[in-house]
Amino acid sequence: AQSVAQPEDQVNVAEGNPLTVKCTYSVSGNPYLFWYVQYPNRGLQFLLKYITGDNLVKGSYGFEAEFNKSQTSFHLKKPSALVSDSALYFCAVRDLPGGSYIPTFGRGTSLIVHP
């Protein structure tokens, strides 16, 4: 079985400060991990993914995420937050190989960046 948790419903950060949005997962095999962002009244947009290889993954808009197998985490980070980063962020996981064809999404974390 696969599952994902986003322990924070909301994260507040000041513009210019580093930000972290947390994600932990549970899988039987090896995880495929994804981050998506949703701006108000829009569909979800892909930010980055981890399949295999380097544990630090770089994605769109200056975001990056670190895969930590021992802590089963895949936290989303950005060195310097922008007001325009304010949005809803979703972590998703698939259990591969041979696992589910369907990703499991977290409940989402609302990121608010204050000017």
Place this chain on the structure above:
Amino acid sequence: NAGVTQTPKFQVLKTGQSMTLQCAQDMNHEYMSWYRQDPGMGLRLIHYSVGAGITDQGEVPNGYNVSRSTTEDFPLRLLSAAPSQTSVYFCASRQGSTGELFFGEGSRLTVL
């Protein structure tokens, strides 16, 4: 390249009415899916398809039907709308087993 296109963007129905939410993608993706998004509930999978002629149920399939006659189209049908189906609906597609999902812009449905 249009990506995933959903219509309509907004719809108001009365209880008991039927309607179809349309989803089309022009990326030749085999996998397509429908989600509903409700406050505090995240995304919940309704139905999905791994190719033309193949569909399966997700987490919350009751009250919804789907079909997949072509690779491009994956319509979602509400046969008898209920207020509990008031939600925002998203269609998403993916190429291959490791790819990310491409989402449409959503269809906001209100059932009175």
